[in-house]
Amino acid sequence: MSADTNGQPRIGVYVCHCGTNIAATVDVEAVAEYAAGLPGVTVSKTYKYMCSDPGQELIKEDILANQLDRVIVAACSPSLHEATFRRATAAGGINPYYFHMVSIRELDSWVHTDIVEATAKAKDLIRAAIHRVRFHKPLERARVNVNPAVMVVGGGIAGIHAALTLANAGKKVYLVEREPSIGGHMAQFDKTFPTLDCAACILTPKMTEVGQHPNITLWTMAEVDKVDGYVGNYQVTVRHKPRFIIEEACVGCMECIEVCVFRRGKTPDEFNLGLNMRKPVYIPFPQAVPQVVVIDQDACIEFRTGRCKKTCVEVCAERNAIDFTQTETFDTVEVGAIVVATGFKTFDPRRTPSYGYGVYPNVYTAMEIERLVNASGPTEGHVTLRDGRTPETVGIVHCVGSRDVNTNEHCSRVCCMYSLKLAHLVKEKTGAEIYNFYIDIRAPGKGMEEFYNRVAEEGVHFIRGKVADVYPEAGNTGRVVLQAEDTLLGRVRKIPVDMVVLATGLEAQADADEVRRTFNITCGGGGFFMERHPKLAPVSTFTDGIFLAGCCQGPKDIPDTVAQAGAAAAEALALVDKGFVEMEPNTAYVVTEECSGCKTCIPLCPYTAISRVDGKAYINPVLCKGCGTCVAACPSGSIRQNLFEDEEIYEEILGVLANA
Amino acid sequence: MDKPAAPATADGWEPKIVAFFCNWCTYLAADLAGTSRMKYAPNTRVIRVMCSGRVDPQFVLEALAHGADGVLIGGCHPGDCHYQSGNYKALRRFRLLKRMLLAFGIEDERVRLEWISAAEADKLRDVVNEMVAQVKALGPARLGTPPEDWAVGLEEEADEEVEGVTV
Ligand SMILES: Cc1cc2nc3c(=O)[nH]c(=O)nc-3n(C[C@H](O)[C@H](O)[C@H](O)COP(=O)(O)OP(=O)(O)OC[C@H]3O[C@@H](n4cnc5c(N)ncnc54)[C@H](O)[C@@H]3O)c2cc1C
Ligand code: SF4
Ligand code: SF4
Ligand code: FES
Numbered sequence: 001m002s003a004d005t006n007g008q009p010r011i012g013v014y015v016c017h018c019g020t021n022i023a024a025t026v027d028v029e030a031v032a033e034y035a036a037g038l039p040g041v042t043v044s045k046t047y048k049y050m051c052s053d054p055g056q057e058l059i060k061e062d063i064l065a066n067q068l069d070r071v072i073v074a075a076c077s078p079s080l081h082e083a084t085f086r087r088a089t090a091a092g093g094i095n096p097y098y099f100h101m102v103s104i105r106e107l108d109s110w111v112h113t114d115i116v117e118a119t120a121k122a123k124d125l126i127r128a129a130i131h132r133v134r135f136h137k138p139l140e141r142a143r144v145n146v147n148p149a150v151m152v153v154g155g156g157i158a159g160i161h162a163a164l165t166l167a168n169a170g171k172k173v174y175l176v177e178r179e180p181s182i183g184g185h186m187a188q189f190d191k192t193f194p195t196l197d198c199a200a201c202i203l204t205p206k207m208t209e210v211g212q213h214p215n216i217t218l219w220t221m222a223e224v225d226k227v228d229g230y231v232g233n234y235q236v237t238v239r240h241k242p243r244f245i246i247e248e249a250c251v252g253c254m255e256c257i258e259v260c261v262f263r264r265g266k267t268p269d270e271f272n273l274g275l276n277m278r279k280p281v282y283i284p285f286p287q288a289v290p291q292v293v294v295i296d297q298d299a300c301i302e303f304r305t306g307r308c309k310k311t312c313v314e315v316c317a318e319r320n321a322i323d324f325t326q327t328e329t330f331d332t333v334e335v336g337a338i339v340v341a342t343g344f345k346t347f348d349p350r351r352t353p354s355y356g357y358g359v360y361p362n363v364y365t366a367m368e369i370e371r372l373v374n375a376s377g378p379t380e381g382h383v384t385l386r387d388g389r390t391p392e393t394v395g396i397v398h399c400v401g402s403r404d405v406n407t408n409e410h411c412s413r414v415c416c417m418y419s420l421k422l423a424h425l426v427k428e429k430t431g432a433e434i435y436n437f438y439i440d441i442r443a444p445g446k447g448m449e450e451f452y453n454r455v456a457e458e459g460v461h462f463i464r465g466k467v468a469d470v471y472p473e474a475g476n477t478g479r480v481v482l483q484a485e486d487t488l489l490g491r492v493r494k495i496p497v498d499m500v501v502l503a504t505g506l507e508a509q510a511d512a513d514e515v516r517r518t519f520n521i522t523c524g525g526g527g528f529f530m531e532r533h534p535k536l537a538p539v540s541t542f543t544d545g546i547f548l549a550g551c552c553q554g555p556k557d558i559p560d561t562v563a564q565a566g567a568a569a570a571e572a573l574a575l576v577d578k579g580f581v582e583m584e585p586n587t588a589y590v591v592t593e594e595c596s597g598c599k600t601c602i603p604l605c606p607y608t609a610i611s612r613v614d615g616k617a618y619i620n621p622v623l624c625k626g627c628g629t630c631v632a633a634c635p636s637g638s639i640r641q642n643l644f645e646d647e648e649i650y651e652e653i654l655g656v657l658a659n660a
Numbered sequence: 661m662d663k664p665a666a667p668a669t670a671d672g673w674e675p676k677i678v679a680f681f682c683n684w685c686t687y688l689a690a691d692l693a694g695t696s697r698m699k700y701a702p703n704t705r706v707i708r709v710m711c712s713g714r715v716d717p718q719f720v721l722e723a724l725a726h727g728a729d730g731v732l733i734g735g736c737h738p739g740d741c742h743y744q745s746g747n748y749k750a751l752r753r754f755r756l757l758k759r760m761l762l763a764f765g766i767e768d769e770r771v772r773l774e775w776i777s778a779a780e781a782d783k784l785r786d787v788v789n790e791m792v793a794q795v796k797a798l799g800p801a802r803l804g805t806p807p808e809d810w811a812v813g814l815e816e817e818a819d820e821e822v823e824g825v826t827v
Binding site for chain 2: 103114522524542641653657
């Protein structure tokens with residue numbers, strides 16, 4: 001190992017108390033005192049909050065006063081404040097990469113209880129840093145231009161709001177939605193809690209605006225196939241599923257639907273959760289955007305037999321919008337940032353068989369009731385049972401697939417409130433007696449408790465208890481009995497009802513894992529996409545330039561979804577509007593004289609950054625993302641990595657073990 | 661479950677475990693364990709690398725040669741590496757390294773490669789606690805200085821070893 005120590009360094013060590021977060025478990029004074037005695041350490045101090053302005057100022061002043069040329073801060077995780085302290089180091093007039101951060105909070109004080117052991121650990125970690133920084137070199141961040149366009153994936157209310165915000169700021173937006181229309185779950189609702197305003201009235205204008213916006217390219221029936229590139233310069237390949245309709249030619253007159261050889265629909269209507277049937281040619285719902293029909297290949301006679309009369313084609317002769325020959329096509333576009341807004345799916349209540357969903361016809365999911373209460377739904381807003389009767393008693397079961405270790409541990413956040421909404425709407429429409437079976441009523445947020453009080457005053461019944469069983473009432477009444485232990489009365493209640501509504505929880509999309517891999521982002525608990533930091537970077541991900549909005553990040557209501565979508569749009573805008581990004585200088589490079597030209601490294605690089613130039617390996621710094629795989633593999637040790645030089649890592653190893 | 665591993669053995673010896681965690685999964689799991697205030701054995705010393713693929717087998721040997729009683733490498737789950745496939749490269753290198761370490765008399769439990777995602781703070785805690793307990797039972801590691809040229813040809817061999825394995 002060659003040692004380039006850049007002469008004798010002058011190191012400043014700063015140990016943060018973080019209030020008592022660190023100081024209660026790590027003897028910070030002892031640590032600082034210990035560090036002061038190690039070679040090269042010029043100043044060693046503790047401070048209450050290193051990240052505060054005075055803390056940063058301290059670094060800056062010490063650099064100037066003591067000619068420090070290395071800075072170490074032992075505090076929280078580098079994922080939190082590395083950037084802060086690099087800036088402070090630069091403010092003192094030295095290269096920011098002379099800084100190194102040591103986590104003694106997340107990695108130490110927060111996970112240990114014994115002050116002796118935690119203090120010893122902090123000393124080891126700081127000693128490793130003192131060893132390491134001697135080998136630090138000044139580095140420059142490369143500037144890369146940013147493509148100003150943004151892609152938004154998912155056209156629910158989150159994607160719609162993000163796309164409009166960006167488009168209104170003058171940015172080119174590609175909105176990719178996999179269904180034939182945008183709108184997401186919100187398009188299926190009649191009213192929205194807590195204000196009970198009409199969902200269509202607030203959503204439709206936004207959908208129309210998306211469809212007409214000059215800056216938005218809307219791709220429905222499309223999915224992202226592949227993402228290449230890096231922050232500021234992503235190449236996204238989008239797969240378009242065939243619609244069998246030429247979108248530009250179709251005016252949405254729907255005459256083809258009328259004349260289709262199917263007199264009545266025979267395919268369960270997805271938008272209405274199969275509560276009615278649709279034809280093979282259909283429009284998902286009246287306000288769909290784009291206002292274009294779609295042909296379902298699996299249901300269409302022409303596709304199945306090739307011998308249909310094609311009355312649809314005849315009636316569309318003038319516009320000639322129907323095209324049975326369409327196939328999957330691909331588009332590749334360049335964007336600087338991506339907002340992922342792929343939403344959620346609802347829990348499948350068949351997974352908890354005791355509720356009888358799929359067994360008793362009058363057990364419904366909340367989503368089905370949303371469609372039944374909807375004026376443009378399959379029953380035109382009449383809440384009727386499958387046999388046509390109007391229910392006189394309705395039981396609403398909260399927390400189905402939420403707050404249950406056997407299904408999902410999390411609270412889905414919206415079910416209490418939408419249950420109250422449905423209680424109100426069903427009562428209003430049928431006059432039925434409504435029983436809400438709840439564990440706790442969760443009504444945080446603006447207007448929510450008031451909404452709960454309002455519904456309670458309307459005479460809706462509340463029974464505090466988890467429904468244990470649903471079974472048919474004796475005597476063929478068609479009713480089912482909800483059995484629950486009423487924890488307020490301390491006895492078992494059995495309530496026969498005509499209709500059961502299961503308040504199913506919100507879950508991550510079934511394909512969240514694949515989507516996450518496509519975008520190189522992470523899933524947290526429950527499969528929802530993980531934000532970079534729950535408080536400080538709630539819409540960012542660990543991949544720069546990829547942002548999150550809406551329920552794909554976790555269950556939330558529409559107001560929070562829209563707020564988050566605005567935040568994601570703002571973050572994306574801040575990135576692309578600046579015009580350039582600075583890359584972390586952790587790229588690998590080849591020491592050409594040492595390279596034997598063995599080519600071991602070339603196939604290892606996932607980004608094909610390595611090529612052979614004049615018989616030696618060459619790493620293109622723009623393509624290298626700094627994983628370090630080639631560095632570890634080079635048999636002659638001729639590949640190095642900035643910020644993670646072999647010497648730096650060996651010194652860390654020696655440093656942590658110096659006391660062993 | 662939240663309890664750290666058993667306290668020091670009679671003679672006060674505590675194993676030291678050097679851990680190499682990738683920046684995108686396992687290091688974040690450690691961050692999450694921290695923010696969740698989980699408690700685990702204080703014996704690990706984490707060195708952050710961008711990817712488990714950066715971990716040179718020589719790092720592991722150096723650590724053992726300088727007094728580490730165990731080495732833990734943490735990376736993203738297969739298919740989840742932030743750099744697509746660095747963890748596969750780590751795995752194949754690790755397999756060869758293990759074979760050699762066994763020949764040097766280093767017990768299996770002392771050197772581990774674990775896939776721990778950013779959400780798996782509990783797994784991180786459990787792996788650390790388990791490993792500390794196992795290494796404690798084994799006692800201090802003894803590895804002399806490995807021969808200078810031990811690693812020569814390792815990578816080529818690794819290539820042959822996994823010929824045809826799709827990553
Ligand atoms: C029964 C029920 C009632 C509710 N009632 C209310 C209410 O009254 N008030 C309220 O505030 N909130 C309510 N909510 C919550 C509300 O539904 C959500 O807050 C909101 O829909 C979240 O919007 P979103 O855009 O994040 O997700 P979604 O509405 O799920 O939209 C996601 C969109 O992304 C598309 N998509 C998914 N994956 C991909 C992919 N891979 N590629 C391309 N596109 C993709 C989907 O097709 C969909 O269009 C209710 C929820 C439920 C379940
Ligand atoms: S592996 Fe090392 S020696 Fe071989 S070609 Fe690559 S840089 Fe050169
Ligand atoms: S460090 Fe990783 S990304 Fe960079 S050249 Fe080497 S293998 Fe490729
Ligand atoms: S980034 Fe975690 S293993 Fe590659």
